[in-house]
Amino acid sequence: MKKMQRIRRPSKFTYFVILIGLLVQPLKFLFPTEIRAAITYKPSxxxxxxxxxxxxxxxxxxxxxxxxxxxxxxxxxxxxxxxxxxxxxxxxxxxxxxxxxxxxxxxxxxxxxxxxxxxxxxxxxxxxxxxxxxxxxxxxxxxxxxxxxxxxxxxxxxxxxxxxxxxxxxxxxxxxxxxxxxxxxxxxxxxxxxxxxxxxxxxxxxxxxxxxxxxxxxxxxxxxxxxxxxFGEEPYAFNHSEFWNDKLPKCKRNHPKRCSENYKITDLHALHTRFMDTAVAMENLKQAKKIATDLYFYYCYMDLYLCKGEPYNREFDCPVRRLYV
Known part of the structure; x- marks a missing residue:
């Protein structure tokens, strides 16, 4: 009777390579070439x-x-x-x-x-x-x-x-x-x-x-x-200079359904008003963005609110979609 040959089991490295292959294939499907290329350039x-x-x-x-x-x-x-x-x-x-x-x-x-x-x-x-x-x-x-x-x-x-x-x-x-x-x-x-x-x-x-x-x-x-x-309505919070030094509430994780999420003040770049001096409001906002490191805002319909949260690096930008404090 012929002696049965021992079957060699694949090495851990082989399993690792197979696993990587299985993971990469779906990613190629989800992110075709044109989409992955789009991520690499700055939009205009x-x-x-x-x-x-x-x-x-x-x-x-x-x-x-x-x-x-x-x-x-x-x-x-x-x-x-x-x-x-x-x-x-x-x-x-x-x-x-x-x-x-x-x-x-x-x-x-x-x-x-x-x-x-x-x-x-x-x-x-x-x-x-x-x-x-x-x-x-x-x-x-x-x-x-x-x-x-x-x-x-x-x-x-x-x-x-x-x-x-x-x-x-x-x-x-x-x-x-x-x-x-x-x-x-x-x-x-x-x-x-x-x-x-x-x-x-x-x-x-x-x-x-x-x-x-x-x-x-x-x-x-x-x-x-x-x-x-x-923010397109009256940003009353920006009506005076150094508003970031005001006593502000701590940011809450959840707001009423009609409200936005908490956003870093450094992520606000455009304003519109009907009654305020928009240029002054923008200058005050610019100053806040240069100085504050724990200032956030959120809006509920036509009203903007400020709050204090976790300190952040003003120069570091990360995806903010669905980001909560």
């Missing part, structure tokens, strides 16, 4: 300003921060009354603005602004290669000196060419406040543009409230629309 933004062409407002934005904007980022003021300056202006496209008519009534004003937002979106989609469209009004200061932080935030949290991104100062996830406006990915813009004319034509509410229709088209949830990058 096209700023589309909803504007009346008022020289005072246009000059404020330009002198406050826009003059520092560098390529590949770009911008345009969308207005029926182009300024004679050398700044970039786009006339609202006729297929949208025709529904606004010539009256200055409240319904017509809403359609007028909506037409400008959609004009900017279409221009961005077919005339630029930027990754994001930021639709905002022409009275919003942005902390352009921290542009790298804005880009890093977007780079670490989103994939603009492969993902619907629609974020801003989200009012209970219902709609996004129109002053600081919304950031929309190129992928998302492609899903919205086919609805553009009907969206403008059928508006019966304020143009920012009408953005509630975008979510179903984009397939994003209410919570997906919240962002730390901007």
């Amino acid at each position: 933004i096209f700023f589309g300003f909803v504007s009346t062409g008022n020289p005072k407002r246009v000059n404020f934005v330009y002198n406050n921060w826009l003059h520092k904007l560098q390529p590949p980022h770009n911008y345009a003021f969308i207005s029926k009354n182009p300024n004679k300056s050398k700044l970039n202006f786009i006339l609202p496209y006729h297929k949208y603005i025709v529904y606004a008519g010539n009256s200055s009534s409240w319904p017509q004003q809403n359609i007028d602004r909506a037409a400008k937002r959609m004009t900017g979106l279409e221009y961005f989609l077919y005339n630029t290669t930027n990754d994001y469209y930021w639709s905002l009004t022409d009275d919003v200061p942005i902390d352009i000196d921290n542009m790298e932080h804005i880009l890093k935030h977007l780079q670490q949290n989103y994939l603009p060419l492969n993902e619907s991104v629609f974020i801003g100062h989200s009012l209970q996830g219902w709609f996004i406040q129109g002053g600081t406006g919304f950031l929309l990915s190129r992928y998302g813009a492609k899903l919205i543009i086919d609805h553009g004319v009907d969206w403008v034509k059928n508006i019966t509410v304020e143009d920012d409230k009408a953005t509630l229709e975008f979510r179903p088209w984009l397939g994003v949830s209410k919570r997906d629309t919240y962002s730390s990058l901007m």
Whole structure:
């Protein structure tokens, strides 16, 4: 009778190699080449300003921060009354603005602004290669000196060419406040543009409230629309200097459903007000971002709140989507 040969068992190293292979294959499926490549470059933004062409407002934005904007980022003021300056202006496209008519009534004003937002979106989609469209009004200061932080935030949290991104100062996830406006990915813009004319034509509410229709088209949830990058109502907390030295409550882990998460103060970069001096509020915010290392904010509908939490490194940026203190 022939002696049976002893079968050698695979080594631990062999098992290790097989395990790695099993883990890597699903990752290749989940992150195809084009998506993994997207992670390695810094995104760029096209700023589309909803504007009346008022020289005072246009000059404020330009002198406050826009003059520092560098390529590949770009911008345009969308207005029926182009300024004679050398700044970039786009006339609202006729297929949208025709529904606004010539009256200055409240319904017509809403359609007028909506037409400008959609004009900017279409221009961005077919005339630029930027990754994001930021639709905002022409009275919003942005902390352009921290542009790298804005880009890093977007780079670490989103994939603009492969993902619907629609974020801003989200009012209970219902709609996004129109002053600081919304950031929309190129992928998302492609899903919205086919609805553009009907969206403008059928508006019966304020143009920012009408953005509630975008979510179903984009397939994003209410919570997906919240962002730390901007706050569009009155930031009363920034009304005085050194507000970070005020006696502030400790940050809570959970807030009411309508509220945002806790965000680092260093992640807030754009403001809009109706009654406050926006430039002063922005300067106070900039100072806080340079000094505070434990200051956080969150917002509930139209109100912004400050709190103190775990100390952080102002220079270190990490993904903030679903981040709690």
